[in-house]
Amino acid sequence: MKKELVKIFQVATVFIGTIVGAGLASGKEITSFFTQYGIYSFLGIISCGIFYIIMSSIISKISIDYNLNSYSDVITIISPNILGKFTGFITTLFLISSASIILAGSGSLLHQFFGIPKIIGSLIMILIAIFFLLRGTEGLIEVNSFIVPGLIGTLTLITVLYFVFCRDTVSFSNISSFPPQRSGLVISTILYAGYNTLSASGVLVPLSNQMRKTKTMIIGVIVGATGLTILSLMINLLLTVNQPYIYKYEIPLLFVANRFGNLVQALLLVIIWLEMFSTEVSDIYSISKTLEQIFDIKFKKVIFIVLGVALLISQFGFGNLITKLYPMFGLLSLIFIAQCLVFFFKNKKYSSK
Numbered sequence: 001m002k003k004e005l006v007k008i009f010q011v012a013t014v015f016i017g018t019i020v021g022a023g024l025a026s027g028k029e030i031t032s033f034f035t036q037y038g039i040y041s042f043l044g045i046i047s048c049g050i051f052y053i054i055m056s057s058i059i060s061k062i063s064i065d066y067n068l069n070s071y072s073d074v075i076t077i078i079s080p081n082i083l084g085k086f087t088g089f090i091t092t093l094f095l096i097s098s099a100s101i102i103l104a105g106s107g108s109l110l111h112q113f114f115g116i117p118k119i120i121g122s123l124i125m126i127l128i129a130i131f132f133l134l135r136g137t138e139g140l141i142e143v144n145s146f147i148v149p150g151l152i153g154t155l156t157l158i159t160v161l162y163f164v165f166c167r168d169t170v171s172f173s174n175i176s177s178f179p180p181q182r183s184g185l186v187i188s189t190i191l192y193a194g195y196n197t198l199s200a201s202g203v204l205v206p207l208s209n210q211m212r213k214t215k216t217m218i219i220g221v222i223v224g225a226t227g228l229t230i231l232s233l234m235i236n237l238l239l240t241v242n243q244p245y246i247y248k249y250e251i252p253l254l255f256v257a258n259r260f261g262n263l264v265q266a267l268l269l270v271i272i273w274l275e276m277f278s279t280e281v282s283d284i285y286s287i288s289k290t291l292e293q294i295f296d297i298k299f300k301k302v303i304f305i306v307l308g309v310a311l312l313i314s315q316f317g318f319g320n321l322i323t324k325l326y327p328m329f330g331l332l333s334l335i336f337i338a339q340c341l342v343f344f345f346k347n348k349k350y351s352s353k
Contacts, residue, residue, distance in 0.1 A: 007211060010141045011220025014282075015056065016151075016228045017144030018203045019196045021279035025151060025272050027239055027252035030232060033192040035239040035246070038180030044189040045236055049229030051193040053222050055337055058344045059201050060217035063208035070289040071202040075336065078343040087332045091198060092287055094329045096306065099283040100313035102276045107314070109273060122314055126307050129281050133288070133303045137210050140203065143281050147274045152231060154271045158253075159234045161260050162241070169241045178243050191330045198333035202286025284310070 023029040034041035059074060068074050075088045103122040110121030132139035162170050208217050238256045239246050246252035251272065257264045288302040297305075 004216060007213075007216050008220045008223060010145060011207065011211065011217055012224035012227060013144040013148040014141055014203060014207060015052075015200065015221055015224030016231070017148045017275075017278045018200045018282045019052075019228060020148075020151065020231070020275055024232070024235070025253070025275040026250070027235055027246065027256065028250065029192075030235045031239055031246055031252050033188050034185075034232075034236055035243070036181035037183075037185040037188065038178060039176045040180070040185055041236055041240070042233060044185050045229060045232045047189055048193045048232070049225050051190075052197065052225040052228065055193075055197045055340065056200065056204055056221040056225065057218045058340055059197075059204050060208040060221060061214050062340070062344060063205045064212060064214050064217065067209065068205050069209055070293045071198075071205055071286060072290040072293055074201060074205050074340075078339045079336070083335070087336055088290070090329055090332055091202070092290060095199070095202065095283045095287050096310055096313065099280055099287070099306070099310040102280045102283070103310055103314040106273065106276055106280075109269075109276075113269075119315065122311060125277060125280060126311060128277065129284060129307065130303065132281055133284060134300055136299065137206060137285075140207075140281060140285050143278050147271075147278045151271050151275060152227065154267055155231060155234050158257055158260065158264065158268070159238060161264075162238065166241075166259075170237060175237070175240055178240055190334065194333035194337050195330050198329070198336050202289070203282050206285075206289050 021029075030045075034044050037044065062068070062077070063074060066073075066077055068077065071091060072088045075084050075091070078084070079087060103125060104118075106125040107118030107121035110116055110124065111118045132143050135142070168174065204217075204221075211217050211220075235253065239252055242252070242256050245255060249255045253268060253272075254265055257268050284303060284306050287306050288299055291297065291302045291306070292299045295302075
């Protein structure tokens with residue numbers, strides 16, 4: 001029983017850590033996809049959580065039933081045609097672009113606060129990432145088992161501080177008084193949920209293969225998605241009551257934490273860097289698992305190749321490629337989800353393991 005609970009905790013933290021990333025931890029993603037839509041943004045986040053549970057459970061079950069090892073495997077089995085190959089290619093391109101942006105961001109962040117050269121900041125992240133990546137799935141689990149509780153603890157602390165010292169600010173009457181900045185919450189929610197589900201599949205598939213139990217994976221996903229939803233609701237609450245000032249900042253949550261002093265801000269900055277790191281590990285892990293399958297190269301060798309490519313891209317400024325890939329990746333993620341649903345319900349005859 002104890003071992004099962006540990007495995008559920010591991011699945012939950014990896015799930016949260018993979019989806020969170022620096023974008024969500026900084027508040028930027030929640031601001032763009034939810035906060036600006038007003039009071040109904042909270043319903044959008046809850047809907048997102050339900051979507052994660054359903055789709056991630058389906059992907060986990062398919063992965064276990066068909067003994068899949070990477071996101072390319074699951075894409076191939078549900079879409080064995082040119083569209084599947086194209087989806088796999090764009091997913092790989094998107095993840096490598098994301099990894100390069102994180103390396104560049106790590107260099108910039110450490111340069112800004114410690115004055116070290118940007119390339120050294122990027123190399124520091126790479127060296128630490130290699131240590132965990134060489135441990136395979138275990139390394140991925142260890143990273144998130146440490147970072148995710150820290151993230152939850154820090155954001156819970158800031159939220160509690162608001163309820164203790166700024167009670168009127170976080171009252172329902174105040175929250176509901178902020179008008180929506182734009183319309184289109186439903187589309188924004190679907191795109192955000194779809195994009196994150198396809199991104200997370202790179203970790204969910206090999207993790208399912210290692211756990212080997214559908215029940216463990218599904219309970220872990222439910223716990224993870226619930227935790228992620230509560231986390232996102234807290235972030236959205238903090239961002240909502242700090243409108244319109246948050247729209248001026250690249251890291252809105254730093255402004256939110258500003259009123260509680262430099263210590264809380266510094267703690268949040270550390271957490272954001274750690275979330276950048278966990279996303280880097282997840283992205284490189286996902287790509288390496290896929291390339292290992294496609295080209296029959298040892299996983300440990302692929303890690304160094306992928307990190308080398310990501311470092312080159314981060315230094316030569318091709319990272320903005322990701323902004324051009326976002327719309328296409330969002331559309332492909334919705335097609336992928338539709339194909340997943342069709343495949344799952346067509347093949348329901350396969351029993352649970």
